[in-house]
Amino acid sequence: DAGITQSPRHKVTETGTPVTLRCHQTENHRYMYWYRQDPGHGLRLIHYSYGVKDTDKGEVSDGYSVSRSKTEDFLLTLESATSSQTSVYFCAISEGLAGGGTQYFGPGTRLLVL
């Protein structure tokens, strides 16, 4: 597996509380992504980053924000968690299509919002 870790791996929280998920890479890849995975929907892009401090929205970005202050770290924040944000969250890294195109995924974070 590529050098990608996610923390925490599991989290239970209550509606209305803020939650931050961390993705850490040791591969020095330029691109980092946050996806959520739900039954019947596959993997849907929340936000992505194309460099330090450079981020943009994906298809399901409402209720989420991100930050990337260092190449190796990409944080996903749920400002005020809702039950609809219960999901498995995967971080991914890539060198982009110019670098081959393969995305490498982290181990995932299971989030339950009560």
Next chain:
Amino acid sequence: GENVEQHPSTLSVQEGDSAVIKCTYSDSASNYFPWYKQELGKRPQLIIDIRSNVGEKKDQRIAVTLNKTAKHFSLHITETQPEDSAVYFCAASMNSGGYQKVTFGTGTKLQVIP
């Protein structure tokens, strides 16, 4: 935006038989098509990929074909084994505004019956 449809959603085969999973995409700008395998509770991992300038690619028991005109691509697994049981995702990828945009299919759950 890009839309990727994947069929079937579930597939059961006898050990030793072949399995075929099909995907269609909508945007002719997509030029990279990876396939990921996800075992239960694990992260998605790349098993094979194909680029738009190639019609077919094979790696041992796994092959992928691409028909750019029809905008569809397929995964073929021959001589299936119980360890092939997993969820398989197709994806279509393109350059979009300077980053690698990836759209995933909704997944196929493959069960190989011993």
